[in-house]
Amino acid sequence: MKMQLIQKQRVAEMVETLHQVAALPEAEAQCLPGWFYTDPEFFDLEVRTFLSKEWHCLGRADEIPQPGDYFTAQLFDEPLLVVRGDDEQIRVLSNLCRHRGMPIAEGSGSTRKFVCSYHAWSYARDGELLNAPRMRDKGVTKGSCALPEFRCEEWNGFIYANIDDDAEPLAPRLEQLEVLLGNYETDRMRHVATFEEDWHTNWKCLVENFMEAYHLSVVHPETLHHYTPTGLSRKALSDDTFTAYCANYPSSAEARGVGAPGLTEDERRRSTLFNVFPAQVASQAATLLVSLSIKPLSVDCIRVRWTLSTYENELTQDELEERIALWHEVNREDREKLEKMQLALSSRHAPSGHLAPSDYEGTIWDFYRYLSRQYPV
DSSP, X not given: OHHHHHHHHHHHHHHHHHHHHHHSOGXXXXXXXXXXXXXXXXXXXXXXXXXXXXXXXXXXXXXXXXXXXXXXXXXTTEEEEEEEOTTSOEEEEEOSOTTTOOOOOOSEEEOSSEEOTTTOOEEOTTSOEXXXXXXXXXXXXXXXXXXXXXXXXXXXXEEEEEOXXXXXXXXXXXXXXXXXXXXXXXXXXXXXXXXXXXXXXXXXXXXXXXXXXXXXXXXXXTTTTTTSOGGGOEEEEEOSXXXXXXXXXXXXXXXXXXXXTTXXXXXXXXXXXXXXXXXXXXXXXXXEEEEEEEEEEETTEEEEEEEEEEETTOSOHHHHHHHHHHHHHHHHHHHHHHHHHHHHTTSTTOOOOBOOOHHHHHHHHHHHHHHHHTSOO
């Protein structure tokens, strides 16, 4: 009991520290202390307070273009089945048989119906029960045993899900981000590849890393510096739902495609990086869209599902393979740094240093203020 009280007090002190850091003026902004990324009790509080109640990006709608196409996912304790039904609608269903809780699908694929591998209960592509062998006299009906459905929205070609039945809609809150991305025609980007990896780092570390330009020239001297150097990056739009910055290309950098016809020359000469709070980060360029969906598994482990999409057929297959290889290397470079840092953040000396100027780490200041808003004073 005494240990529980100590832990509860510690977490309360951490929330107060978060409020204090988020309340600093931008010119005095600081990093969060290390224990925010390593304390298991604080991670549990994050899950209970907001992570399990927020919208999470699961992937791209054209990953499942035809009725019966599906892929599986996991949000905290909920196994999910993302499927396109016969009516062309995408649904996010519970991936648990209504009999004994066996997952009814794994990985991805296409099917006429879902059949549980344990007792052969079968379900239609909209989750309706089709057959429960030898259960006619047990009161099992289509109405009582359909797969539960979770909240789902499509926005700009992304699929979002929320396991909180009381969640407010997402799309109306993304109007400013729509303005920022509008000319890129993000909804028309064509899915090319999906990859999934487990990283041994706290979920906030990857959000912050992806969304700051300060490290670009240092961590990625061969992969990114020549076309997105730190010094040319500029903070972009942000509000309560997202933050963003523009990684501008130097005049010496090679052109990276034409993209949508409505793009300005400035838009063609940059990558626009954004974070839909809490855990989707993405890079939108003229001909390439890369989105990372971060699924927190524990205080020091995340599952990263990242998709790569391109604008129509402008890039050749060889060019696409080069871009995929580039992003694998960029992610490897980031992962290596974050996993080393995660081990060190448990130190009592893990710093709360100053954030870099707004163009380089102002997005992290936005992220901290989002986090602070999740814990009403």
